[in-house]
Amino acid sequence: MEREWVAVVVRAQLGEREAVAELVRGWHEPVWGYVRRMLGRDDVADDVSQEVWLAVVRGLPRLTEPERFAAWLFTIARRSVVNQLRGQYAEHPQPLSYDEPDPADQVVDRVDVRRLVDKVPVVEREVLVLFHLEDLSLEECAEVLAVPVGTVKSRLHRARRMLREGAES
Numbered sequence: 001m002e003r004e005w006v007a008v009v010v011r012a013q014l015g016e017r018e019a020v021a022e023l024v025r026g027w028h029e030p031v032w033g034y035v036r037r038m039l040g041r042d043d044v045a046d047d048v049s050q051e052v053w054l055a056v057v058r059g060l061p062r063l064t065e066p067e068r069f070a071a072w073l074f075t076i077a078r079r080s081v082v083n084q085l086r087g088q089y090a091e092h093p094q095p096l097s098y099d100e101p102d103p104a105d106q107v108v109d110r111v112d113v114r115r116l117v118d119k120v121p122v123v124e125r126e127v128l129v130l131f132h133l134e135d136l137s138l139e140e141c142a143e144v145l146a147v148p149v150g151t152v153k154s155r156l157h158r159a160r161r162m163l164r165e166g167a168e169s
Helices: 003-013 017-039 042-062 066-091 110-119 122-133 138-145 149-168
Strands: none
Touching: 003 017, 003 042, 003 066, 017 042, 017 066, 017 122, 042 066, 066 122, 066 138, 110 122, 110 149, 122 138, 122 149, 138 149
16 A cells, blocks of 8 residues: 555544545545445445445554555455345355466456456456456455455456456357
């Protein structure tokens, strides 16, 4: 995370209202975009995003590493998305595969990701959105998803394959 955001986070933790507002202004679109892509509906994304920001404001004083704000924020967003999708996960479980990622796997164009992401199952969509559209590192994705980096790589590989297959059809 950029140094300027760390300073804003610290100011917000100290109770500066304008710093909290600056965090919301700066991070609302990425959070809303992630939630929208995961849930597929604007109205639900609006509600869940509000829940995320409420949890952020309440939890900000307990954030011990301000430089990890982005990963912490997306962890909260993910938790809110999972709560919203819990019933869907129970009805349609997604089998996980632990294929070795292909090192020659090409990076998927951001436009293709935006166009095709809704066609990818939730588990793979999540890593696509975080890695390609929100520009989190593999390590930050692993932290947000609470899985090892190798699992993130595997899901990313599988998601890219699905996107390629979707683009070809």
